[in-house]
Amino acid sequence: MGTTQPSGTQTQEITFRFRSSGLFTANPGAHFAVVGRGESTSWYNRGRGLIVGGLGGTANPCAGGVRSQPETWFVNPANGEPSNYVWGGSYCGSWIYENAWYDVLLHVNSTNYFSYTIKQSGTTVGGGFAIEDTVNSESWIINNRLTGFTFGLVFADNPSAPWTLEFSDIKVKWF
Numbered sequence: 001m002g003t004t005q006p007s008g009t010q011t012q013e014i015t016f017r018f019r020s021s022g023l024f025t026a027n028p029g030a031h032f033a034v035v036g037r038g039e040s041t042s043w044y045n046r047g048r049g050l051i052v053g054g055l056g057g058t059a060n061p062c063a064g065g066v067r068s069q070p071e072t073w074f075v076n077p078a079n080g081e082p083s084n085y086v087w088g089g090s091y092c093g094s095w096i097y098e099n100a101w102y103d104v105l106l107h108v109n110s111t112n113y114f115s116y117t118i119k120q121s122g123t124t125v126g127g128g129f130a131i132e133d134t135v136n137s138e139s140w141i142i143n144n145r146l147t148g149f150t151f152g153l154v155f156a157d158n159p160s161a162p163w164t165l166e167f168s169d170i171k172v173k174w175f
Contacts, residue, residue: 001172002148009174011109012036014149016170018052019101024066026161028054034116035073035150036108037142044082045073045150047142048114048133049106051086052096052126053155060088068093068118068126074138085135093118093126110143112136 003012014036023030031053038047048071055062055069062069069086076083096102100120108114112133118126133139149172153165 001150003172003174005147006174010111011107011175012147012149013173013175014104014106014108014171016104017101017168018104019166020066020098020164021166022098022161022163023156023165024054024098026158026163027156029057030153030156031055032151032153032165033071034104034106035152036106036114037146038073038148038150039141039146040148040150040152044075045084045152046075046138047146047148047150048072048108048136050104050116050118050127052093052118055086055092058086058088060086062088062092066096066098068096068116070114070116070127070131072114072133072136074136077137087131091129091131096120096125108142112139112143 031051033051035045035047035049050068051071052068055067071086073084103119106116113130115130116127
């Protein structure tokens with residue numbers, strides 16, 4: 001979705017709540033992404049944000065279970081292919097449980113920095129830090145042009161088990 005960046009602002013803020021019910025039990029490798037200052041098509045994403053889910057299969061994997069991880073998305077200038085980078089290790093969040101509501105705050109600014117925080121009942125379980133994204137080769141596009149945001153779900157390939165993923169109170173503003 002697109003938003004209008006008001007003159008004099010530099011940071012896009014996205015807040016929302018989410019809850020999964022059976023999603024990650026039925027689809028252990030599934031994860032959802034929230035991309036700020038973003039642009040998405042059927043074959044690529046651009047922007048910065050976070051992923052939540054079974055992240056053992058990422059390039060910098062998180063320990064088992066459902067966790068969060070910061071990610072940046074871009075088109076690789078060397079080959080024109082979609083690309084991404086995830087920060088692992090200490091950037092991986094704590095365990096996230098099914099059937100509980102979580103509150104998320106994502107900031108993506110115009111100077112290569114982004115941050116997110118995931119809280120459950122007021123306790124931080126993911127993020128809580130700022131990252132300077134020196135990896136994304138399309139930072140100039142993100143910082144100067146992109147004003148949209150994207151929510152997406154990948155690798156949820158088990159249609160035989162019932163599951164849900166709910167989002168509520170989605171708000172986007174600029175400062």
